[in-house]
Amino acid sequence: MRDYYDIAIIGGGMVGASMAVALSDTSMRVLLLDSSVCSPAPLPEDYDIRVSAISVASKYYFQSLGIWSGLQDFRVSPYQQMHIWEKQSGSAIHFDGAQIGEDVLGYIIENRAIQYYLLEKARRSGNIDFFDSLSIESCAVRDDRVKLTLTDDSRITCGLLVGADGNRSKVRSLAGIDTKGWKYDQSALVATVGTELPHDDTAWQCFLPDGPLAFLPLADNMCSIVWSAKHHQAQELAGLPEDIFERQLAEAFDFRLGSIKLCSERGVFPLQLQYARQYVKQGVALIGDAAHSIHPLAGQGVNLGLLDSASLVDVILEGARQGKPIGSVALLRRYERWRKGDNLGVMFLMDAFKRMFTTEPGPLKSARNAGIELVNSINPIKDMIMKGASGLRGELPTMIRDGKLAE
Template sequence: MMDMLVVGGGYVGLSAAVAVKQAAPHLEIAVIEAAPKEAWKRDGRASAIIAAAAQMLEVLGVWDTILPEAQPITRMIITDSKVSDPVRPVFLTFDGAVADGKPFAHMVPNVVMVGALLEQAARLGIEIRNGVSATSFRSGDTNVALGLSDGSTMEARLLVACDGVRSKLRDMAGIKTVSWDYGQSGIVTTVEHERPHEGTAEEHFLPAGPFATLPLKGNRSSLVWTERTDDANRLVAANDLVFEEELERRFGHKLGTLKVVGDRRAFPLGLTLARAFVAPRFALAGDAAHGIHPISGQGLNLGFKDVAALAETIVEADRLGLDIGSLNTLERYETWRRFDTFRMGVTTDVLNRLFSNDFGPIRAVRDIGLGLVDRLPGLKSYFIGQAAGTSQGGNPRLLEGQAI
């Protein structure tokens, strides 16, 4: 029997397994991933990793592998306009450094991050089972039995579901969610441009939703382009000429000629919050516990915060001789994470509703608010610290750069 089973072999699931195994090497851990063994290498997306999450990845022994391919975000610019506006005024700028001089975030290709975590998992002796999915599970007094699609069963003291926003395990556990659809989709792709971005990220608030350009290594940027779902589907299906013409209208010409170099895909956007994060011998982490709008760039980082809190909860319980899968143990993790998750979900929901419209009076109020923040250095520093995850009290030790 295993000590911990993790379902979901993405960055959240792998980092959870690595964090626990590194701090408690005697625990037997396995990761179950439905995708084939090499499927992760086809992921062309990139993610923003905040400073606190980077500190955690450094403690886990993977940041040195990731860093050569990570692009620091040295500056953030926020604008508010219509697509047709000839001038796009800047209302708010942030220097991308936190107190110790480090950037508040890096852009990291997903393949680099997953590859580094897989290598570390192998070094630690974590079992990875690819190509099988969870079909059922049953919790008992001392263990949980997980049924797999190949007909086998695995048992463990604790099952951790990191299987995404449409988590099947969450449904099997009978955990309900609060959720709604925004009627928007996020178009994700990568572009090359003629001139360097100099580490600057930009978020343009447009009537259909935010259009974010995030710097990558070289003269490349990752796009997260929010549109109404029908328009997003039309754009993704359009030919290259139409897509790049619409892209240039939003991106502008400040970085010269643009060329789309990555696959373009559209992901429906909504808010999903689990009503509970734990059940007997069962815990949710990452998108399985919460799916939020990408307007703040915090979705993946919320998952890393889950990992840090869950790993600390499990390891400390084990050191005290407690049952790592008991509800009493897991409730500490739930208490630690639910308020922060709820707060971030509400924040992104309000921001999306406030900025994804073209109602004149609301536009005037939000632009005045952005301008005021831009003129108050203390408030700007506070927001940077919050975004970087470095100014939040009660952080788990991994997010502070400390071993468990």
């Protein structure tokens, strides 16, 4: 252990680990610390029940970070199309990548595979130290230095403290940064299933009265499901005997993929919308779910976090090249200006979708159904939505631009 690091990243999840890899082999001395583990655990054959729909922009970032070919050799499921419908009315929208000249709209990848390849890559770098099973107890900012006390009472100093420690971020609370938002009345039930009919490399989403039910395509004609429902319903579904659960799932999904076989345990995650009022303070920056957490209905959470990570790396490296202190709030505000507006825009758009699709019957619902049909018939609007979801919007961070150029 050193007693000084340029950057201490707290949280080695997908977002924190991506930032460590982005800083590997630079002149920065980096610490990656996690209260759980930040060592790559061997990947089991079974599918992880936690998967992410990864945008094209995130794929470019993974290419620049040098983990894309490893992920592909393991398993990545591209999807070309997305089909969304409302159960009661049958109103539907269909997105096809070919319409915007893309052969894929995104990729379904297991979270633990992303984390494995990131951590494995980070471990091969000479400038990163790792602490497992540790957290921070306190931090004090003095001029250009942040003094940290860790939970084992050891002390270190860093130039910049990065909070990548998820939606209950300790870094955020130690820095005195408030959050706003609300808890949804929904939890998401996730599991891996086999389907009778082929998924056709399509991401499927059916809006039920109590929340969306997504079938995300995996290899071997398996799907990962994300079923958002009222908290008690999600808990009840998780506790049903397998055969009854399978039947209810197939029925809820209008039997679009025929009968269904449950192939994993079921996990339940409460959902919320939360955002930090500030992303930066002197000596501190927040990235990923520590800065924002959103409803998973459009699969954007980790994609936004990866954009944060790539943008913050750009800002820090540019600041360092100009000889500026990397924890200076004036420098860090560039990162905040770059990312906060975009993240808030996506968050509130997803929130509006969630509200729109859980509207009670009545005039608003009829207007919504007409709106869905209208959007489906106007190609320029669909193109705009697909381009927005690809993450390739606004000013792109260097590593995402480089990954795109390298294609």
